[in-house]
Amino acid sequence: MPAPTASDRAARAVVVTGATRGIGRAVVEGLTARLPEVWVWLGARDAQRGEAVRGQLLAARPEAEGRLAVLPLDVADEDSVAAAASLLERAGGPPLWGIVNNAGVADGNLQAVLEVNVRGIDRVCRRLGRFLGPGGRVVNVSSAAGPNYVARCPPRWRRFFTDPALARPEFEALVTDCLRGGPEALRARGLPWPGAYGFSKALANALTAILAREHPEWRVAACTPGFVDTELGRRFLGGRSPAEAGMKTPAQGAEVILYLLTAPGIASGGYYGSDGRPSPLDRYREPGPPVWKEAAG
Numbered sequence: 696m697p698a699p700t701a702s703d704r705a706a707r708a709v710v711v712t713g714a715t716r717g718i719g720r721a722v723v724e725g726l727t728a729r730l731p732e733v734w735v736w737l738g739a740r741d742a743q744r745g746e747a748v749r750g751q752l753l754a755a756r757p758e759a760e761g762r763l764a765v766l767p768l769d770v771a772d773e774d775s776v777a778a779a780a781s782l783l784e785r786a787g788g789p790p791l792w793g794i795v796n797n798a799g800v801a802d803g804n805l806q807a808v809l810e811v812n813v814r815g816i817d818r819v820c821r822r823l824g825r826f827l828g829p830g831g832r833v834v835n836v837s838s839a840a841g842p843n844y845v846a847r848c849p850p851r852w853r854r855f856f857t858d859p860a861l862a863r864p865e866f867e868a869l870v871t872d873c874l875r876g877g878p879e880a881l882r883a884r885g886l887p888w889p890g891a892y893g894f895s896k897a898l899a900n901a902l903t904a905i906l907a908r909e910h911p912e913w914r915v916a917a918c919t920p921g922f923v924d925t926e927l928g929r930r931f932l933g934g935r936s937p938a939e940a941g942m943k944t945p946a947q948g949a950e951v952i953l954y955l956l957t958a959p960g961i962a963s964g965g966y967y968g969s970d971g972r973p974s975p976l977d978r979y980r981e982p983g984p985p986v987w988k989e990a991a992g
């Protein structure tokens with residue numbers, strides 16, 4: 696696996712987790728196509744699959760050879776994230792400028808979903824964040840399922856999920872309790888239990904605000920990519936076809952992530968809609984025209 700080298704001093708590196716398919720893969724494609732100064736680490740929990748995807752992407756864009764490398768990375772596994780950090784250190788490539796926490800699951804029990812969608816973000820930021828320079832970007836790929844979940848919560852929990860000053864210990868207490876106790880722990884606290892996914896994304900949005908406060912030197916944003924035609928997205932079709940449901944392509948879903956990675960003036964700690972505009976944490980907002988199209992005139 697050719698790792699990036701520091702040959703180009705202007706170069707900057709971006710890590711994309713869960714980039715073997717779907718939106719993560721489209722983010723990698725977008726970065727290699729549009730930003731020739733960016734070196735991309737294609738995160739893959741199965742390194743072989745990652746290499747296969749890298750091969751496919753390079754077949755379509757051979758000029759990206761040398762600035763696209765696979766980063767073996769299972770965000771649910773502390774050792775794997777630690778090994779990824781060691782690899783980044785050894786590779787000595789261009790400075791890390793962005794982390795896209797895209798890896799996500801909708802299937803599995805509460806613990807399995809939280810380990811990827813919530814703890815995975817934290818693990819990656821803790822281990823890989825130390826390579827981010829000042830102004831480094833973190834984009835957490837969340838979902839409108841988060842605000843939809845919070846909308847169903849009783850007032851006390853709505854306040855919890857929307858509190859801009861939510862303390863890390865309170866957040867950790869809830870996550871740890873739910874990891875131990877499963878759905879029963881939510882019910883015992885008066886939290887709704889429609890399934891793990893929306894809860895995990897509400898937590899991912901709250902974690903985004905916490906990370907922004909803990910790291911004022913970074914710009915951290917959460918977003919929804921919209922309803923996107925991927926393996927995960929198709930789980931929510933409810934009998935409709937992707938066209939009937941108005942699903943976007945992965946490339947369209949990747950746009951807001953590329954925007955949040957690159958646009959100036961992104962406020963740290965917020966949650967953004969698929970149109971790139973700030974969105975409420977406790978209710979769904981219908982997206983409008985994408986802000987990047989407006990900016991382009």
Ligand SMILES: NC(=O)c1ccc[n+]([C@@H]2O[C@H](COP(=O)([O-])OP(=O)(O)OC[C@H]3O[C@@H](n4cnc5c(N)ncnc54)[C@H](OP(=O)(O)O)[C@@H]3O)[C@@H](O)[C@H]2O)c1
Pocket residue numbers: 712713714715716717718719739740741768769770771772796797798799800811836837838839919920921922923924925926927928929
């Ligand atoms: N599609 C939508 O409509 C939609 C809407 C809102 C939010 N999102 C969010 O968008 C993100 C990407 O989802 P997608 O729709 O592109 O889904 P997808 O096609 O199912 O892709 C999910 C990616 O995450 C990876 N992944 C899963 N568990 C992982 C782990 N433990 N460590 C590292 N990678 C892991 C998968 O890798 P493997 O190939 O190894 O399984 C895959 O590359 C997710 O966070 C999802 O919640 C999607």
